[in-house]
Amino acid sequence: MNNRRAQIVDAATVLISERGYQSTSVDDVIRHSGLSGKSHFYHYFKSKEELGYEVLNRSFERFTERGLAILREPMIDPLDRLGLFIDSLVTSMAARNCKGGSPFGNLAAEMADAHEGFRAKIDLVFERWASQIQSLLWEARPRLVDGVDAARMSRFIIATLEGATLMSRVKKDIALMEGIAADLKRFVFFHVREGAQ
Amino acid sequence: MNNRRAQIVDAATVLISERGYQSTSVDDVIRHSGLSGKSHFYHYFKSKEELGYEVLNRSFERFTERGLAILREPMIDPLDRLGLFIDSLVTSMAARNCKGGSPFGNLAAEMADAHEGFRAKIDLVFERWASQIQSLLWEARPRLVDGVDAARMSRFIIATLEGATLMSRVKKDIALMEGIAADLKRFVFFHVREGAQ
DNA sequence: TGACTTTCGGACTGCATGGTCCGACTATGG
DNA sequence: CCATAGTCGGACCATGCAGTCCGAAAGTCA
Numbered sequence: 111m112n113n114r115r116a117q118i119v120d121a122a123t124v125l126i127s128e129r130g131y132q133s134t135s136v137d138d139v140i141r142h143s144g145l146s147g148k149s150h151f152y153h154y155f156k157s158k159e160e161l162g163y164e165v166l167n168r169s170f171e172r173f174t175e176r177g178l179a180i181l182r183e184p185m186i187d188p189l190d191r192l193g194l195f196i197d198s199l200v201t202s203m204a205a206r207n208c209k210g211g212s213p214f215g216n217l218a219a220e221m222a223d224a225h226e227g228f229r230a231k232i233d234l235v236f237e238r239w240a241s242q243i244q245s246l247l248w249e250a251r252p253r254l255v256d257g258v259d260a261a262r263m264s265r266f267i268i269a270t271l272e273g274a275t276l277m278s279r280v281k282k283d284i285a286l287m288e289g290i291a292a293d294l295k296r297f298v299f300f301h302v303r304e305g306a307q
Numbered sequence: 308m309n310n311r312r313a314q315i316v317d318a319a320t321v322l323i324s325e326r327g328y329q330s331t332s333v334d335d336v337i338r339h340s341g342l343s344g345k346s347h348f349y350h351y352f353k354s355k356e357e358l359g360y361e362v363l364n365r366s367f368e369r370f371t372e373r374g375l376a377i378l379r380e381p382m383i384d385p386l387d388r389l390g391l392f393i394d395s396l397v398t399s400m401a402a403r404n405c406k407g408g409s410p411f412g413n414l415a416a417e418m419a420d421a422h423e424g425f426r427a428k429i430d431l432v433f434e435r436w437a438s439q440i441q442s443l444l445w446e447a448r449p450r451l452v453d454g455v456d457a458a459r460m461s462r463f464i465i466a467t468l469e470g471a472t473l474m475s476r477v478k479k480d481i482a483l484m485e486g487i488a489a490d491l492k493r494f495v496f497f498h499v500r501e502g503a504q
Numbered sequence: 505t506g507a508c509t510t511t512c513g514g515a516c517t518g519c520a521t522g523g524t525c526c527g528a529c530t531a532t533g534g
Numbered sequence: 535c536c537a538t539a540g541t542c543g544g545a546c547c548a549t550g551c552a553g554t555c556c557g558a559a560a561g562t563c564a
Contacts, residue, residue, distance in 0.1 A: 218474075219327070219412060219416030221327075222408070222473075223325045223406050263490065265487060266467070273466030273469040279420065280430045280433060293494075
């Protein structure tokens with residue numbers, strides 16, 4: 111991706127994360143990326159929708175590099191990795207003073223029923239996220255009690271994290287998310303075999 | 308509240324739940340409530356914002372009457388009530404074919420960072436919801452192990468439910484929410500004293 | 505240098521948006 | 535009946551919105 115296009119996506123990412131997709135106008139993005147005007151923008155993107163898709167893609171790429179990568183660290187115990195991953199989301203949220211929240215959850219809430227293209231792409235994001243957690247849980251299998259449904263648990267984890275992000279955004283208090291994160295980790299550890307802790 | 312005003316709020320509630328607040332125009336609401344035009348609408352509401360607040364208030368009132376009331380049913384065991392409450396949200400979501408989701412979570416995702424008025428009102432909604440669950444957990448105290456932090460747990464429950472609602476909306480499959488709901492109930496039952504089940 | 509490509513810039517389009525102003529019509533009560 | 539209050543309706547306002555069209559400027563390459 112060339113520089114100007116990336117610049118536009120970066121500006122849009124920040125704006126959309128704070129205001130939402132619909133309340134972020136193309137003119138807003140133009141102003142924040144230092145473009146001269148509409149035709150400049152439309153040289154790089156066919157439409158606002160295309161920009162939105164790109165913002166979503168880039169957000170998930172970044173999330174994969176910085177967040178989900180923790181789930182795949184080979185030298186750390188799987189369940190410790192999961193804990194670190196959860197902590198990383200809390201840290202990230204704290205660093206942003208509880209603003210912005212999750213790009214995926216925000217877009218989902220705003221667009222899921224009204225825009226099939228976005229709904230499908232966000233579904234894919236959640237699926238990929240879930241499969242990463244599933245793999246980790248599969249790897250941790252010897253330490254977990256029998257009967258753990260990894261697919262189900264991975265979706266539980268994501269739901270709780272998305273909800274926690276949302277609520278801390280409303281409350282503007284990272285302690286809320288910290289508490290939920292701690293309980294989520296406890297939920298996972300309820301499934302660890304006795305004597306395997 | 309008089310009939311016309313209620314009619315407008317009802318129409319707005321449906322529209323906002325599917326499209327979001329920003330993507331629902333006053334003209335949309337006018338068309339769906341059978342008003343003649345803008346001035347008719349502005350006779351009843353000072354602004355779109357006032358309508359939005361009213362939609363939020365009404366949504367929480369309804370939630371309180373139909374959902375949270377389950378948490379206060381005197382003839383049923385507290386933890387059973389909690390399970391019934393969780394099930395009621397799943398049933399409600401299924402009845403809507405996974406559309407709409409939570410009015411509170413949706414509005415939060417869309418408006419929390421960008422509109423302080425909405426953020427504060429939604430915060431209040433979550434607080435009231437949490438205090439209902441806290442009361443129930445307090446009542447269930449003899450059956451729970453020592454050290455249960457009711458405030459924290461109530462927020463965990465809400466976060467997970469909000470996240471589950473959101474994800475099932477994206478997936479358009481109620482089985483997803485059913486799985487998360489089942490795990491949420493299990494999370495609560497992990498805190499029940501042995502021999503008290 | 506000239507032809508072509510890429511990037512940038514300005515003016516414009518048609519429509520949508522939240523909201524205003526004023527008057528007509530209907531309902532109410534003395 | 536008349537005055538008042540409530541409801542309804544139409545035209546309008548200023549601005550915002552996503553997107554189009556065309557040309558100018560800058561970059562690239564033979």
